Amino acid sequence: MNGILMHAPALVIALPLLAAFVTPILGRFNYKKISWFVSAVFGVTLLLTLLMAGQILTNGTIVYVFGGGEAGLALPSGYTFPIRIIFQIDAMGIFMALITAVISFLAAVYSISYMEDYSGVDKYYTLLLLLATSMFGMELTGDIFNFFVFFEISSISSVALISFRSTFNGEPAEAAIKYMVISSISALMVLFAIGLFYGQYGTLNMAAIASFMQFTKLDKMALILFLTMLAMKSGAVPMHMWTPDAYSEAPSAITVVLVATSQASLYALFRIIFSLYNVTLNTVTVGWILIILGVLSMFIGVTMAVIQKDIKRLMAYHSISQTGYMLLGVGVGLAVLANPAALASYGIKAMEGGIFHIINNALYKGLLFLTAGALFYRTGTRDLNKMGGLAHNMSYTTLFYIIGAAAIAGIPPFNGFASKLIIYESVYQFNPLLAIIAMLVSILTLASFVKIFHSAFLGPQLEQYKSVQEVPKSMVFAMAVLSIIIIFFGLFPNLIVKYIVHPAVMALINQSHYTSTILGGM
Amino acid sequence: MKLDNYFDRSLWVFHLNTGSCNGCDIEIVALLTPRYDVERFGIKLVGTPRHADVLLVTGPVNRKMLPRLKLIYEQTPDPKAVIVVGACGTSGGVFYDSYNVVGPVDKHIPVDVYVPGCPVRPEAIINGVLQAWLKLERLRGSGADIEKKIAEVNA
Amino acid sequence: MEFLNPKNLLSFLKENLKDNILDSHIATGKAGIKEEEFYNIWLEVKKEKFRDTVKLLMSLHYPHIAIIVGNDTGESIDLTYLFTLFYGEKFKEISLNLKVSLEREKPSIDSITDLLPGAQTTEREIKEMFGVEFIGLPEMRNIFLPEDFPKDVFPLRKEQKGLDELVQQES
Amino acid sequence: MSKTTYKIPIGPIHPSLAEPMTFNFEITGERIERVDLVPGDNHRGIEFMGRNRNIIQIIYLAERICGICSASHPYAFCRAVENAAGIEVPPRAEYIRVIIAELERIQSHILWAGIAAEELGFNSVLYLSWKVREEVLDLLELLTGNRINYGMFMIGGVRRDITEEHLPRIRKTLDYYKETYQTLENVFLKDPSIAIRTKNVGILTYEQALHLASVGPTARASGIKKDIRQDQPYSAYADMDIKAITPDFFTGEVKGDVFDRIIVRILEVAQSVEIIEYCLDNLPEGDIVSEPKLAKLLAVLKKAKGEGVGRHEAPRGEAIHYIKLNESENPEVWRARAPTYNNLMSWIPMLQGQEIADIPIVTASIDPCIGCMDRVTLVESKTNQQQVLTREDLIKLSIAKTRRMMK
């Protein structure tokens, strides 16, 4: 047990990675069973993550070094890459890892039935496992180059997954290409930024960089590159154009994971700003940049969403809008980082709101995409105008949809309300207009979800859907688990904030703590 | 569920015109206005039969309105009462010999109170409501009346 | 606006229509204590010249069409168009009742809805009640009768006795 | 929100239409794309019934074409018969007829104003105007014996005289209206919330009104100076100088919107008061009916032959009756046309492009009397197949249910 605990960070990465290679082979023998196998792997990963989380929250940051200097990481294409891996897992990292673990586990379970009728499921699962691996990597690593590698893997596997359905028609392929272009550019830029660091400081360890940070011109340039590229990957306005396509064309289970991926990028953004730069930079300016990005995302996302007819596109725009809340919360925290009084009175709270919203968003957004998937699974369309009256046949899905919609609209007692409340309560002190906008966006969000509800679920039973049934159990299970978590979070937000979110925020704010652990550990 | 005293004191009314001359319809509207003000009895004109307790039917029932009359009667949730207002709804009145009139109302739905007049004075309609109250009280008082009514209908 | 008196109006029409006018007279009424006179012109024209008559009227003043009266006399179907002209000033208005007689088998007449759009309602009504074909009537749907009404039954024709059976005597 | 096109049928049973009438609307969002009228819901076959009754009976049938302005159709009908049979009406009767018709107009216009306010959700104004209306109803009840369907008209005159005792009462009513007129004008023409809902709504241009042969206040509000009382006056109107009222009297311009229609009607109330005063001042002495013996009258009419047209400017516009007598008890042809018959088509240009919320006020603005519209002959329709329950089923169900509930 102790051994497992000690090596948990490695196992979290290694398990899915290994499974990724085993899956195709397994698929040759028992094609039907891979889905169960993969779900089991994710289940174990989830357990490991939970164990790790317990440890971190009680004992503090874990630093895990992969054996010496010669370890290598094999890319799917067969390359091996000489690399030295240090994992530095603090409260923030594990927070993200938890999200990833939960979401990928549920995505896998959901896929059991959802992907049943597709061919090439072995490839699908392999990619899913790889994607999860890469996300874990991004979140756990303490090395900026490793981060890049995982970032790259996540892009490649996402592209492949988005285009997974392209055997049917051209749209997924188009979305995938869009995503690929975006990813390559951002990867290149990130690599360039990393190069800038390496050139200056000769190290790739984040803690080390942070401790050397001079905030030179080059650093500024790197910051700008990171900021734009990661904002782009997390789907913030004005670099959001890829999200609707990618989200709507990917299979629903993957969309859910993609949401988590974009959140991983967001995490990276925060990590770089807080852990790498922190007070060295002009926090007010950068904070305001984040806030403005956030407000724009919120507003544009929601207004674009209101006019959509494709259910998943609509939800995708909401993802953009929800990202705005996180940026807003964290941005406000950042803007007052250098002002201890304000930080204490509302800055930390704003960040708590933002970070809490990350997990909440992953949960309810996941749930909503899964219900959209369920609708697609049964009706074969994503066009809202073609659906109708489905509540007559799919009561569970309807119920889950209502929970998800209420949560995203920030209606008590669901989790969205908890994090949004924290955001409003802190943000208005910074600037009341921001709070007004944030609340307004919530109402608009509600409106557009009522619209979906109306066109998809309510109204008379349509002739063509007379025989439609509830979706299979595995899908219901995945949605039910998310719903339960959502309600739990909504009912006991204080608990979550205190034990999970607050440590994560403090981990972000306390740069010195971050650097000292790792440097001490080296 | 019980047909209790509250029912009488909060009669919500749906007005249905089945081809009348408007004379009675105007007097129904007049009922709401200050001179007569039936709201003092808790009577309220509603816009949908779903909310109604009482159907106020005017007009001799022409062919085109007949299915609607029945449909609306059906849509009105129980318990309910029907008051026919005006000579033409009560008996066909001046329209008795038209090929397009299939009335009177009681040929098609059970009627509780008739208010003859052409047009009826608003007070006469209030008197009709009074009759309805009396009838409801009687119905509450003894179940026998209902038995009788059923026997009547079956006969 | 130029106001014609009924005599001038009638002679104007006579000049233009010549012997196409089958019958015409001016009925005079008296109104009020002052017994001022007002006029109804009754005019019957040949069916072929009907449309031209309306055009002639229009050349004088935009006529107001009140209604078409249909009458199945048993031998023919008579239509009386009630027009009014020269409204807008006291006692200047003239009523013109224009009658045309149509044969009972397949009656037809030119539509004037293109000239006077207000005639649509009444032309459609006469069409479905008497089976008169209005040539050039743009809207062919029934106006009062249901669409599935039998196409060869015309309720206001004399032979339509079936109606009586629908009447219920005692109620 | 969504931009789908809804088809909503409004009517025949709908709160904004006291009478049955069906409209089919195609709606996008809140805008009306297409309007289709499906009249026929109120059809009672009145003209058909007229062919089986004698002239005196028809008067009461005509009265019940529509109860809102129940003096108008008998008026026009009596004029048509008098015209056809060459009956002279004594002058006193002509004056009494006008007094009744104008009291009727006051009643009807105030009634309409109240209904229009109700369509706007403005109940206070409904109550206010109907409170004011009761005064004239009391007077009418005194003069005629009934609040509506006065039964005042008879071929060749009127059935009841206006006696000396009545005069002060009539004057009192007129004074009351002169006093309250200002209130009405303030409430309807100066209230911002009425203006907001009615200005530039439901516009009918002069051209459209002319071409579609609109009549009455609907036409006058679009600037057409058409009013039979002015154009071809009859009865006591011939002794007066009546001017057709158009909205420019009040605003100086003609727009043809709903607000203009309100203006015309409110101003006509004042006009009616003046007319009645003139009639009272100049009320001639003499008989009130040319032939008081009804049995004799019936005999005369039975022998009459000829055709006649009777017209009357009803509150909603011109009512026209045509009658053909052919030496028999029953008329050979009776044709009645209510003003709404002509105004019907005006709805289409008015409603197109408006919002759903405007439907009630725009439809009400022509002051429709569907009662009048649908008297055309109609044979049994075969469309009523969807009827599921028979009467017996229904009654049994209902009684069973009521019984269950009373336990």
Add this chain to the structure above:
Amino acid sequence: MPTPLIWELIKQLIRKPTTNCFPVKHHPGKITVTELINKVQDGEAEINAPVTVPEKFRGKITYDREKCIGCRLCIKVCPSRAIEFLPEDKKIKIRIDRCIFCSQCNDICPVNVLSMSEDFLLANEDRHAPELIVK
């Protein structure tokens, strides 16, 4: 925005309502209507009268059976066929549920045996009830 209406409304608030509280102000509530009617009959309670009808109001018909000569003129003019001839005793029967209160029969009756009363509160549960038939 003090619109003209607002002043009008405030005036009305101060004045007494114009409502004529026929027959009672509100539903009695505590006692049943039946009891109330009984009380009224016993003279223990009072009912507000309806708005008074004017002279010559056209209400329910009254008929002096004795003086009727059975000439049937009234039947001839009745627009709603409310009058039925009873051939055995040459008298008539008037059905109030069909009558439209036009008073035409009164006008034509050569011996003036018909007249209109002021009774207009005719609501009944049965339209063939004896109260609604005048013989």
Add this chain to the structure above:
Amino acid sequence: MSVSSIFIFILKILGTLLIAVLGVIIGLFYKGIDRKLAALLQSRVGPPIRQPFLDFFKLMIKENIVPKNAVPWIFNGAPVLALVSTITILFYLPFGPIPALFANSGDLILIVYLLAMPAVALVTGGFSSGSSYASIGAQREMVLLMSYELPLVTTVIVLGWRLNLAFPGLKVFSLASFSTNPIWGIVGPLGFLGAILLLFTLVIVTPAELSVVPFDTPEAETELAGGVLVEYSGRNLALFELTNAVKMVVMGTLTIVLFFPYNISPLLSLSGFPAYIMDILFFFVKLFVVLFFEVTFIRVALARLKIDQASSAYLIFLSVIGLIGLLFMAVDYLI
């Protein structure tokens, strides 16, 4: 858990029930007064004051029809949701001298959200009934909801912000803070003007919250035959009526707490129990006055607006007023 905490817990539950029942009763009672006053304004006698109770009991015995096209559990759930969320608000409102049952730091925001819930429930119910009138009504309700929410939110946040500026560290979105620190006392003359504008905003938002004329467009009787509620009958309708009644109390109390939280006992120099009673009575007086102007008077004196007019009245006109209020407040603070 100690004995006393269990005791307090039980007390809270009892309090909850009591407040729920009282809220309903006061709401229905005020509805009766409202109808009576409206009738008097219109020169009528009007219904007895207990009429809303009678209506409620009547509706409860009526048959509850679920239309064929409706999804029963949603259709039936909507009114319950509406009522529950409205009653929940009551627990967060202080009534005069009686403090709120659940006081929390963010309860004002919670209230704003909960206020939107009945509307959402109404919309859901309307959509789920599958009638085209109801659908149009529901769309209108939605549009209206989005429109009036902006001025409402503006009012609430600006007030909180101003309070926070005056007393940093106070739990500003807690209603208790508002009732102990009336806004009029902490602002200068310009801020006073701003506060009046905000009060005006709140007063105008109220009729829409309660869907009464001139903002009853979603239920417009003459246009939509009852709109969203067209298919509701019996118990469900009764619940919606109750919701509306309770909401009336909520809106009135909210106005009082935000703008007129004064008690009368200091003026009368009372203390102890009599003061308490006086304050409660005074609270009710305030409630009735506020509701008279917010509900009765407005609904009697205005015509129904069209949905686009109503929407722009809120989104443009009223929001601008709210923002001007904000501006005044800000300027007032800076100078």
